[in-house]
Amino acid sequence: MRVLFVAPPDLKSHLYIMTPLAWALRTAGHDVRVACQPDSAEALAQAGLTAVLAGEPMAETLAEVDEQSEPPKRQAPPATLPVQTDYARDDPYAELEYLTTNLLPFLHTDAMLTDLIGFARAWRPDLVLWDAMTYAGPVVARACGAAHARILFGTDAFVQLWEAVRAAGGSRPDPMRTWLEPLLRTHGGGPFADDVVHGQWTIDTMPPWTWRPSAPHYIRMRHLAFNGPSVVPRWLYEPPARPRVCITLGMTHREADVAEASAADLLEAVGDLDVEVVATMSAEQLASAPRIPDNVRAVDFVPMNVLLPTCSAIVHHGGSSTMASAFEHAVPQLIVPSAYWSEKWFGPVAQANGLQARGAGVWLAYDSDYLTAAGLREDLMRVLKDPSFKENAVRLRTEMMGLPTPNEVVPAVEKLTAAYRRAV
Structure with missing residues (x-):
């Protein structure tokens, strides 16, 4: 089985969450490549993974991308600590629209998509595993006919917002569809569908007692902390x-x-x-x-x-x-x-x-x-x-x-890939 991981640019901690599963698949005998922008090439090499470089280095840092939207400092502390379901409760649409306009597109540029889809059509992966911030993943998978799944780096907050927007109804267009459908169309990925937002399934690395949305098909996996190459002082x-x-x-x-x-x-x-x-x-x-x-x-x-x-x-x-x-x-x-x-x-x-x-x-x-x-x-x-x-x-x-290790998750990944790969 050929497995293509799609990592976000210049976010080493996200790459390190993927690394144990990448190695579990490799040691199970599968061919594994990790796609990223050039910013992450050194970190990939240090993790011992095979890199596929796509696009150009990020022109802006995340701080520069978001500085225009930073909220004003608050004067008084909130009366109570929040819970996850409080996120953007008043206006989930505005929050999701901001994300799909001002943050997520910066993590996978047109140049990255073009390079990555060219590679995927030549290499023909069976499975694309994508970081939950890197929506180039489903676009690439659709373009080359692979199964695809997300790997969570934290709470599934993008899908939380998307579900809240859909539940609210109204005449405003779905921000995720507005953003992703033209990309699918441009790159031959077919029509927009729900799995483009939440994957055909999702590798969930969060503790079992944390809140999660209802829609995705979650496969739980223990988060094995990987710290990168280091020496004990x-x-x-x-x-x-x-x-x-x-x-x-x-x-x-x-x-x-x-x-x-x-x-x-x-x-x-x-x-x-x-x-x-x-x-x-x-x-x-x-x-x-x-x-x-x-x-x-x-x-x-x-x-x-x-x-x-x-x-x-x-x-x-x-x-x-x-x-x-x-x-x-x-x-x-x-x-x-x-x-x-x-x-x-x-x-x-x-x-x-x-x-x-x-x-x-x-x-x-x-x-x-x-x-x-x-x-x-x-x-x-x-x-x-x-x-x-x-x-x-x-x-x-x-x-x-007691949670499944990456090695223990591999058989489920193999089975799901076979099922969804046959369906395309």
Whole structure:
């Protein structure tokens, strides 16, 4: 079986979510290629995957794409923390229309589609597996007659909005259809249908207790956190003398030049505590801090899979890969979602809701606009002193270990590909 993965440009964390399944298919004997724009070529090579380069490097970062739509800073914190079903409840149409006009098209340009469809028609993949932000995937699959499925990187929020728009009815055109139907027509992909939006099936990497829409056919798969090529630093050879706390803001926003929670606020919160802090932040992120406290070890990067087994807690932005690493090593989590764009609705809200409800962590603030050093310090000490947080994190790890691994998902992928491939 020939399998073509379609990855988004310059989003290493999304590529790393795909990597374990790509290798599971390869070690099962299938021919695997990963299509991307040139921005991701180095990351693909480092993951040991075979790249198919299409189009040109992104001319803009995600921050530049979205800066025109950034909402004004809020003056007062919301009265309650949200739940996933609150996303764009007042006007899902406007949110989805914005996404299909100002964000998603930038992730797969006309040049990328042209190159990719040319390759796919020559190589003839049986299956196209596409990142849930990269709608070049179904267009390519339709153009070459392959089966196709999505891989979720977080909450299925695009389909959430699409279902809400359809449920509301009215005379306004479906934004997804308005955007995708001309692409299908241009590239010989046939008529628009629902599977173009949600795939013929969907590989779901989210925890089973998170909210999800009703329409897609989901295949659950354990999110095996892949950290990329790395070396264990020598200082991690010895266990910490004090409780160790990791503070990280993830890799995606650092590389996309997107603002996160203030490093100054985060370090101020922990500077006088009897803990050892490992802050995985770049020099640019640390620039806002007047000084680095004596109990803080600032490192540009350290792989979560070797750091977290030594940690008593982790403070982070709610990214799916960071959460998967924390689940795997049973580390209590303190979540402060980014205030950037609508990002908190694509994983952090749904996961933070479930994490807090299960007593394995704390949702620190509505988002990073409302984080305070005093609030973080208080909640961190509560998590470190109350053993129930660790006990519940161990329980969640056991639950996650019961989900199918990428290797165990391969037979279902093979069966579904055969069924849908015959149908085209």
